[in-house]
Amino acid sequence: MTGLSVTDLHAAHGRSPVLHGIDLTVPDGALACVLGPSGCGKSTLLRVLAGFHPAAAGQVELHGRVLDDGRSRLAAEHRGIGLVPQDGALFPHLSVAANIGFGLPRSQRRARVGELLDLVGLPGLGDRRPHQLSGGQQQRVALARALAPRPRLLLLDEPFAALDAALRAELRREVAATLRQSGTTAVLVTHDQDEALSFADTIAVLRHGRIAQSGTPDELYHRPADPAVATVLGEANLIPAKVAGAEALTPFGPLPLLESAPALRTGPALLRPGQLRLTAEPVAGTVPAKVLGSDFRGHDHRVELRPEAAGLPDVLIASSDRPWPVGGEAHVSALGPIHLLPEA
Numbered sequence: 001m002t003g004l005s006v007t008d009l010h011a012a013h014g015r016s017p018v019l020h021g022i023d024l025t026v027p028d029g030a031l032a033c034v035l036g037p038s039g040c041g042k043s044t045l046l047r048v049l050a051g052f053h054p055a056a057a058g059q060v061e062l063h064g065r066v067l068d069d070g071r072s073r074l075a076a077e078h079r080g081i082g083l084v085p086q087d088g089a090l091f092p093h094l095s096v097a098a099n100i101g102f103g104l105p106r107s108q109r110r111a112r113v114g115e116l117l118d119l120v121g122l123p124g125l126g127d128r129r130p131h132q133l134s135g136g137q138q139q140r141v142a143l144a145r146a147l148a149p150r151p152r153l154l155l156l157d158e159p160f161a162a163l164d165a166a167l168r169a170e171l172r173r174e175v176a177a178t179l180r181q182s183g184t185t186a187v188l189v190t191h192d193q194d195e196a197l198s199f200a201d202t203i204a205v206l207r208h209g210r211i212a213q214s215g216t217p218d219e220l221y222h223r224p225a226d227p228a229v230a231t232v233l234g235e236a237n238l239i240p241a242k243v244a245g246a247e248a249l250t251p252f253g254p255l256p257l258l259e260s261a262p263a264l265r266t267g268p269a270l271l272r273p274g275q276l277r278l279t280a281e282p283v284a285g286t287v288p289a290k291v292l293g294s295d296f297r298g299h300d301h302r303v304e305l306r307p308e309a310a311g312l313p314d315v316l317i318a319s320s321d322r323p324w325p326v327g328g329e330a331h332v333s334a335l336g337p338i339h340l341l342p343e344a
Contacts, residue, residue, distance in 0.1 A: 051076030
C-alpha cells in the first residue's frame, strides 16, 4: 500500500523554480531518504510535504488523500504529518514529559508519554529539562514528541547533523528501529550518503531540483544511473570499458558485468574501492601504480594511486588491510562484477 505519493511536483521561490517534476513513492511503513547536496531542493521538498510551502504544480498525496495539487492546499495542521527538525527545537522551559505531551489531549498524555519514553529508550527521564540531557537524548525527545500524535508520515530534517560521528551512527540506528517498531512511514532528508545507505529502504537522489535516480540502497550503490549518482553514494573509480558478451574489456583485463549489456557498447565502468586489490609484486592482470597517499581509517586503509596504464583515471582509490608507503609502487588488480554506466 502506498503511503506517500508525489507526482510531477513543481515548486518555486518567487520567480525562481526550485523543484522540477518530482516523482516519489514511499510505501506505507517504509523509511525513505532524499539525498543531495546543499541547494539541490531538499528543504523545499520537505516544506512542501509538511504544508509550509505551496506546490506550483503537481500533486502530493498521503494514504489516498490529496494534500496539495498546485491549486488547493490542505493546511499543515490538518495533514497528520510530524516533523523532527535539525536542532530538535524543544521547549526549554518544559520538562521532557511536557515536551512530548505538548498538544495531546490531557486525558491521553500520561499513558502516551510513558509509552514513548520507553520506545525511545528514555524511561524515568520525564521530569528532566532539555538542558539536563545530552544532544542525543534531546533528539530522542524530539522524535518522541513528533510521534506522540501518531502521525501518518514523519519528516526528519537532517536530525543527526549536529551530533558527533559515533553518536550520529548509534542514534540513526535507534531511530530507524523505533520507526520500524511503530510502523511509521518516514522521509529523512540528508546530504550524508552513509546515513542514507544505513537508514532507508528507498533512496531518492535529488540533483538541481530533479530526482536523478531512486531505488533501494543496494540498487543505487551498485547500479547508479550515471557517474554523478555513483559519486554521491560513495567513493567511485570510473574506468573505460567495452562490452564483449557477458564481460567488459578493461585496462585490468576482462571483468564480468553485473547486468547484461548490448554488444559492442562502451562507457565508463564503476569500481568501488573495495573492488581493487594491491600487491607488492606484479601478477597477471595487475597494473603498476605510484602510491600517492595511505590513510588509516580504523577498519582499513584508504590508498590513493596514480596508475601507469593509459586510459585509467589520474587517481585510483583502493581499500587495503595494510598501509602502503607513499612514493612507493603497488600493483593493482580489479574484481568484478562491474556496472557499466551510460556513455557520456
